[in-house]
Amino acid sequence: MIETTESFTLQGYRSLIMEFFKLNYSIVNFSDMDPLRAHLILRHDIDMSLEAALPIAEIEQDLGIKASYFVLLRSELYNPLSPIGIKILKKLGDLGHEVGLHFDASLYSPSISCLNSEVKRECELLEMALGEEVKTVSFHRPSSKQLKITEPLAGRIHTYQPEFFIDIGYCSDSRGGWYHGHPLEHPSVISLKAIQLLIHPIWWNLKKKLGPVEVLDDFREKRDKLVAKTLSANCDPYRNERGANPESLKGQTK
Ligand SMILES: [Zn+2]
Known part of the structure; x- marks a missing residue:
């Protein structure tokens, strides 16, 4: 059990x-x-x-x-x-x-x-x-x-x-x-x-069990969203380019 x-x-x-x-x-x-x-x-x-x-x-x-x-x-x-x-x-x-x-x-x-x-x-x-x-x-x-x-x-x-x-x-x-x-x-x-x-x-913390690496990647993604949002709130060029709630870096093209 x-x-x-x-x-x-x-x-x-x-x-x-x-x-x-x-x-x-x-x-x-x-x-x-x-x-x-x-x-x-x-x-x-x-x-x-x-x-x-x-x-x-x-x-x-x-x-x-x-x-x-x-x-x-x-x-x-x-x-x-x-x-x-x-x-x-x-x-x-x-x-x-x-x-x-x-x-x-x-x-x-x-x-x-x-x-x-x-x-x-x-x-x-x-x-x-x-x-x-x-x-x-x-x-x-x-x-x-x-x-x-x-x-x-x-x-x-x-x-x-x-x-x-x-x-x-x-x-x-x-x-x-x-x-x-x-x-x-x-x-x-x-x-x-x-x-x-x-x-x-x-x-x-999740509803479904994941392996430790996936759990930590999930944490990184959430953390990245917060960093990106904070950058947008504090830097006009960044907000103008990425918006107020930027997407994850993974999804962006260079
Ligand atoms: Zn500790």
């Missing part, structure tokens, strides 16, 4: 959460998790597309549950401080979800004192944008050294602290598959104990 045709689609995400409900799991945040109870922490790292988070967040609100969304501040792929970015972050908050910092430590010196001060700086920036406290941090593509950081960073809990990562179950989707095992087959779930489930919204 585990891997079905609807896996890694929006409907598949809803079905997965329903399976946890059938097992009497409660969806909790990092602070309320009890390792010995059937508690599911839903963590979403937004690596590529902010827009992809919204349909997932809406399904969760419909199911009456709250998740934690982690956003990068220094990605080349999206800008959480852009008008659309801020709108999406506020919407996530309005739907009842937590917004935390997804922190790319590879951009900084690896010393713990530097990481602490940079986490503090990025959290404060995100707090200014959100108008809310940022309580949780999640490393983006953590190194083995970062996975061994046991203490909170800049006074905020982080998602790889042992109590959330080693002492309880942990399961992650990656590249649009359960390459490290299906969450419902995880020993912690079989024994009805706590688990942290990392979901990257981009892999679940």
Whole structure:
């Protein structure tokens, strides 16, 4: 039953959460998790597309549950401080979800004192944008050294602290598959104990399951449309030639 045709689609995400409900799991945040109870922490790292988070967040609100969304501040792929970015972050908050910092430590010196001060700086920036406290941090593509950081960073809990990562179950989707095992087959779930489930919204965002390359090409096309529209809005020659809503570059002749 585990891997079905609807896996890694929006409907598949809803079905997965329903399976946890059938097992009497409660969806909790990092602070309320009890390792010995059937508690599911839903963590979403937004690596590529902010827009992809919204349909997932809406399904969760419909199911009456709250998740934690982690956003990068220094990605080349999206800008959480852009008008659309801020709108999406506020919407996530309005739907009842937590917004935390997804922190790319590879951009900084690896010393713990530097990481602490940079986490503090990025959290404060995100707090200014959100108008809310940022309580949780999640490393983006953590190194083995970062996975061994046991203490909170800049006074905020982080998602790889042992109590959330080693002492309880942990399961992650990656590249649009359960390459490290299906969450419902995880020993912690079989024994009805706590688990942290990392979901990257981009892999679940379509109505039909596609391969990872097609999913990312779809994301690129949507991103290109936004870039083209923004160029048209800001540059007369471009708008005169391409119109206010330019077609994808793929369809254009030179
Ligand atoms: Zn990440």
